Amino acid sequence: MPRVTVTRRLRFNAAHRVHNPALSDEENAAIFGKCNNPNWHGHNYILDVSVEGDIDERTGYVLDLSALKQLVERQIVDKVDHRNFNLDVDFMRGVIPTSENIIIAFWRLLVDRVSPARLTRLVLWETENNYVEYTGG
Amino acid sequence: MPRVTVTRRLRFNAAHRVHNPALSDEENAAIFGKCNNPNWHGHNYILDVSVEGDIDERTGYVLDLSALKQLVERQIVDKVDHRNFNLDVDFMRGVIPTSENIIIAFWRLLVDRVSPARLTRLVLWETENNYVEYTGG
Amino acid sequence: MPRVTVTRRLRFNAAHRVHNPALSDEENAAIFGKCNNPNWHGHNYILDVSVEGDIDERTGYVLDLSALKQLVERQIVDKVDHRNFNLDVDFMRGVIPTSENIIIAFWRLLVDRVSPARLTRLVLWETENNYVEYTGG
Amino acid sequence: MPRVTVTRRLRFNAAHRVHNPALSDEENAAIFGKCNNPNWHGHNYILDVSVEGDIDERTGYVLDLSALKQLVERQIVDKVDHRNFNLDVDFMRGVIPTSENIIIAFWRLLVDRVSPARLTRLVLWETENNYVEYTGG
């Protein structure tokens, strides 16, 4: 049975400040530069959610992409779109909202919810010039 | 000898209907929603064909991308571009034309024809928000 | 009072056949080539709807883009998305579904509904390499 | 002498809140919805600056695009990139930071500084699905 990976892309807009409260203001400014602006800045994020699985003979789908879209909207997009990662997002509490930490948090929200497919990759674009990816390792 | 992956992107426009003839009309409508429209709908598909191999010292190429392009045009694009996946495409007969099933069929048409390189990945974009990939597993 | 143009982009997928029933099959094939395939083909269309107006001091908007989006969805996208322009779309009856004719029909559906702003431009992309635009002239 | 329009695209990331302090919180929420989030949200903005002029025979340029880029960086990007439009940007004081109002403010900062070329159009993308343009009228 061939195993195929299917990906759904979703988008959201959010504000954040890259800031470690355990460090002094001077250290934060030195490490994070303009990303440490106390008044926040923001991005149009792009998230690619990839799951792998067998093709269901009855549907020809690995899984229904509308269902995957709704899952990601409910678990992630509804909680972060037009929000502030530092102030508004429960699952980011106590974590510096870098793309690296965001993607790990997103993974945890999805990994047990895509069965019988298997979550295999998340990609998160922060700008047109940088993105992070996580495969669960 | 370093092994490099080279990719050629091709594009085609096609119509399809996501429909399982073994199911009732009601079941089809319930499972596939608007993708089950009996009068078809269509997409601008994007196909990325990736092959891996050693760099040929005489050419500096893994393989000639013009030759790869021509192969994919002859094997795939000429048969699906401006066609209907359900009605016009021999190699899709009896298969629900989801992206998952399309990419498996494409793989079979290419896998034995790219030697001495090795076909390692196909990616098929159906819309700007979803794509499938297959690596032969 | 400065006048600004605001644009909302929407997307839909549809099938069509470029065919003039007043001509013979041979003439249709000669004029329209592969776009005349009797079994249809399709596209991921992109539509940019532009309206111009004064900035409302109370909102800072020319008009609420969510309202514009909903208008275009109700007037256009809901009628054409995952549909066949030749068979499913009332407002295209009797018209060859080229992008030129489609954009004129879209214009008529929107032009009287964006007040107090003014509809100034529609752009319709059929593929990544061709688009049409109409400004009401 | 032919007159050509040349455009330089620049990008910046900023936070904002669409909010009219003259209105009640309930009115703001009703009008602006999720864009009114008190904790801000943000975007990757894209700005296209277009100027028109004669081609200088000595250079073949309408104007030096590096100079135009530096002008826009100094006048605009340095003041808004990784900033908050409501809190950090002097030239937006007292104005609701919608794209419409932002583009008017940008115009005023550039219009007298591109001579002997003439500023003819600004386009500002807020997301991949909406943009505003202003031509000085």
Add this chain to the structure above:
Amino acid sequence: MPRVTVTRRLRFNAAHRVHNPALSDEENAAIFGKCNNPNWHGHNYILDVSVEGDIDERTGYVLDLSALKQLVERQIVDKVDHRNFNLDVDFMRGVIPTSENIIIAFWRLLVDRVSPARLTRLVLWETENNYVEYTGG
């Protein structure tokens, strides 16, 4: 009769050096910077050719975009693709190959050949961040 604008996008790759032979090497280096590299550099150019006209009732087209594509390939792309604007292109002889001068030359090659439509706009992208446009004025 509604008048619609239709656009065909084409692409080509070329080398050039921005250099005015009437100036000294020092002046050239000062004015053009890295674009003056004597060993050339190059770009993936994107050209949008727009023509306006009445919709032909028989075809639903302003003009056949395949015919427009072939015209632009024959008149322009075949002469500049994988070529050097300074050395290989007859119609650029004696002209500094900036995008401004290139677009004027392209216009002259097309303006009398799109009848009964009317050439109304050329846009030439040199990089993802700059483009020029010409409307014949």
Add this chain to the structure above:
Amino acid sequence: MPRVTVTRRLRFNAAHRVHNPALSDEENAAIFGKCNNPNWHGHNYILDVSVEGDIDERTGYVLDLSALKQLVERQIVDKVDHRNFNLDVDFMRGVIPTSENIIIAFWRLLVDRVSPARLTRLVLWETENNYVEYTGG
């Protein structure tokens, strides 16, 4: 400790000629076609540099992307941007400047310089339709 891959995209414009000096002119023309033009052609290259590593708890970063950007600029972009791969680039001496050979050379310039992260993938786009990738194997 989760391991994340972070990618920085950079861009440069360069000229090249695909040519093997060990072959005759006729052989070169037959093998490389228009890419063998003796007067060069060029591209807007896009380079994605991916590194993998643990997330640093102090910064929330795998590594500082500004530092990665500066490294790639210093090691690669400053040496190839607005240059000729055949004539101007020391590290390409004696190598046919295909994308395959370029990416191997880029890898060697970066692989020992991204510690404590690990270089895991380079992707180099030559046009919008072809790219190569290398993972060190």
